[in-house]
Amino acid sequence: MQLNERETEHDQISSDRLLRDDTKSVTRKIAGFQYFVVAIFIFLASGYWQLQVQNPDVYVEAAARNRVKSTPILAPRGKLLDRDGRVVVDNKASYALILNRDQIKWEHLPAIAEGLHLDYNDLTALLRRKSSQPQIIIKSELTADDIAFIQSHRDAATFPEMDMIGSWRRLYPQDGFAAHLMGYVGEISESELDLPAYASYHQGDIIGKEGIERQYNDQLKGVDGQRRVLVDNLGRERAVVDPHDQLQATPGKDLKLALDLDLQAVAELAMDDKRGAVVALDPRNGEVLAMVSRPTFDPNKFTGRISRADWQQLAGDPYKPLLNRAIQAEFAPGSTFKPIEAIAGLETGVIDSQTHFHCSGGATFYGRYFECHLKGGHGDIELHRAIAQSCDVFFYNVGNRLGIDRIAEYAEMAGYGHKTGIDLPNERESTMPSTRWKMRNFRQKWWAGETISVAIGQGAVTISPLELAAAIGGLGMGGKWYRPHVVKDATPELIREKHFDPGNLAQVISGMYGVVNEDGTGRAAQLPNVKVCGKTGTAQLAATELTKHSKDLKNNAWFVAFAPMDAPEIVVCGLYENGEESFNTVPIVRDVMKAYFDKKDRIRGGKAAMARLAPPLLLSFPKWEAPPAAFEPQPMPAVAMLQFAFGGSR
């Protein structure tokens, strides 16, 4: 039976088979397939709807970013010219290598670093630091080797991220010539980017960091342009995008300085490797004719990216070569203070031309003995000789009669206690003590004994070479103080004026004439046919940050002079740190002074053209020796801690 049943079943299936070759039964399945097809197409079309209709802008922009590559056209900075139009700071055309961030492949970097002689770790650190820049300059000033490497490797198959652009290297005079005055440029730092003054600047921008470069950055800086090209997927240029759409670079404006290269060169030579500063001003309008600070540094090292070793050497040097001593070194003026005190004494009437004091090599005030620098004493001495021979005892007495506040009144008139307001960054302020000053700063009463030191330019009184030049220059002008400035053709700005009694003024100036031309302390500054007036100063040092070592406690030697006597055209101030004797500074100032008048003679002699066409002195400049890199620290002797010196000063 079972067998039978199975037979029947098989028969049924067989008959079913015949029926099944009928396409009717699949009609519904095919219809189902058709619905499925429609659903698939709706799904597909919706994908295109989304991209092409709903938000095509995103993709249109992305396509534009793909095909348009912008490379910067760097604008050259303005040149710095001297007063005769000679180029002091120039630009040299060179090439820089940029990496396009969106094409960078990290595995390429070791080879790129090697090919360009860069440190791989420095390179990756640089790329990480500048993560916001689409194009990063990784090496400026490419050498011929670098360029050969780039041109053989920048193709699409090797390192398409590399791009070469024209760049400008700032070219400063060699060997630190006028380095402090010019300053240097560098990449804007993170902290500077946060300042409101640099709001319009971006990461990677080059700005003036110091000196004139910083002060006049806005004028010197040009506006970078952009070159826009059509590129394919491999970064190859296909065409230049619409030429009207190219953004041309606007070069920075040149800046004409009051500086006289001839004078500057002489001052640089005269300072040689002495530590200190020289400033030459035109007292009639405040123009800075020369400004030297020693030790110096090579600003060219800053233009690319300063190497760590160079930076550490500069920053770690105990003599601080980056400091512009002309405006930032504040030292006791020593005897150079005496002309100011003399005019104060005369104007207030505490002395007159006939007033005599007796100098026996020292004098006692308020129970304390103050020495004169001349051990034997000057004997009976009046104002003219007291200035010329720099008698301390005479001025102790004058100071004692005046009292600190009257000294301060006249000193402040000459510029003590103020900045000059020169157009250079980071000028420091001189100090002029007074009863108010002491109360405000120390909450103490002024002791009359302190006045005696101040009377010969010691004690708390300090001044910088620039401020001293301005002070004495204004005095030489008969009481007209102009604000010093470094650019030419600026309107002279009279900052203070005092109508002195002509007789009184003449006596002081005649004393200063005696310093140079009679039996004075500055005879070495004599010039033929020019009446030079000056004043020496040997200032003892208080321990300050600049004088950490005992051997740095040798006296500072000052000399400040103006000429001609009757109508001053130039005032020069020299500071020779630890120069010991002021006569060591006199020749420096004399050289600058002489150069000024020699040049004037040449021009007046009809050789103006020759003078102006003189070959730049920069070319034949001797090399300055760098200060010792490693300096042996020595323990500071107790004597160095003496706050004020009570010894002689001449």
Next chain:
Amino acid sequence: MPAGRTFRDLDWSLLSISLLICGLGVLQIYSATNGTKWQGAWWRQIIYILTGLLMMWVVANVDYHSLMGHVYWLYAASLALLLITELIGSRTFGSTRWIRIGGFTLQTSEFVKIVLVLLVARYLADLKFEHIDWPDLLRLGAMVAVPFFLVLKQPDLGTALTYLPILAAGVLVAGLHWKHMLAIAVVAAVCLPIGYHFLKPYQKDRLVTFMDPARDPRGSGFQVIQSKIAVGNGGVWGRGVTKGSQTHLGFLPVPHTDFIFSSFAEEHGFLGVVVALVLYLLLIMQVAENAQSAPDRAGVFIAMGIGSLLLFHVLANVGMVVGRMPVVGIPLPLMSYGGSNAWSIFLMLGLINSVRLRRFVNR
């Protein structure tokens, strides 16, 4: 040839739709290769189309039943062809897919599709049950699996995958018990992660990229991102012929073959896309119509196999271009440049016509 089976009886709707799509393809090949080293591909494509039409006419006049009668020989010949390809094929882009005959290179795996369509139709037409049994399913599956793995090994995942919709369509039309369907789903779910390990690294990359194209925009995500940018850049109206920057500045990978629809979308915009998609929809619908009107189950299987194959091609290619499908390198039927694909499609259209021409034959 029986009387009445004439030129006039060909499926002219199917043919005109196909030729319109071919026209769009030639235009786009012309545009995308303009000024490149492939310039001139468009007229070669026209030659492929004309020879394809000839092949179609020949196949249309052959009774598909006689083809099905020899299908096991054809199947054996296909496997032999794939093995020969493996042995003497020329290696391009890291894959051995082509054999050189005369001046032509043929992608053999393209023609295997047609044999598989016939094989599945023959096998399933012979079954007369409501549902397919396990043994039949496994036997048929194994027969498809052999060329599948041969092609996968070339490696050519895309073409290998196109064999599966032929099988799937056949099995679904023949009738699959829901328990079997469930079992297949479970097996597939288990096999997929295991299979992932056997994929080539670049294939894995593509899958990962499909999930998250932004993960590595310069690497494997590049193609999808650039393709999407090209499509979006087209907007509604398109950039115009030869004006697509993505296409012409090389940002699109192979803008005349696998990514032809991307460059088409960039230059013709959403309107062009809609026209093209409507044409493809009509094409597949017309194939399905021919399945409806087929005289027997064998004809239904052939038409449905070809219809689902075309659907898979369009879905994978057009979906890939906008990131809706992972990147698998398969051409867009009738548009992408290439002789093997054009001929294989026209041969399949010939089969459709062969089925159609015999729709009124009473047995």
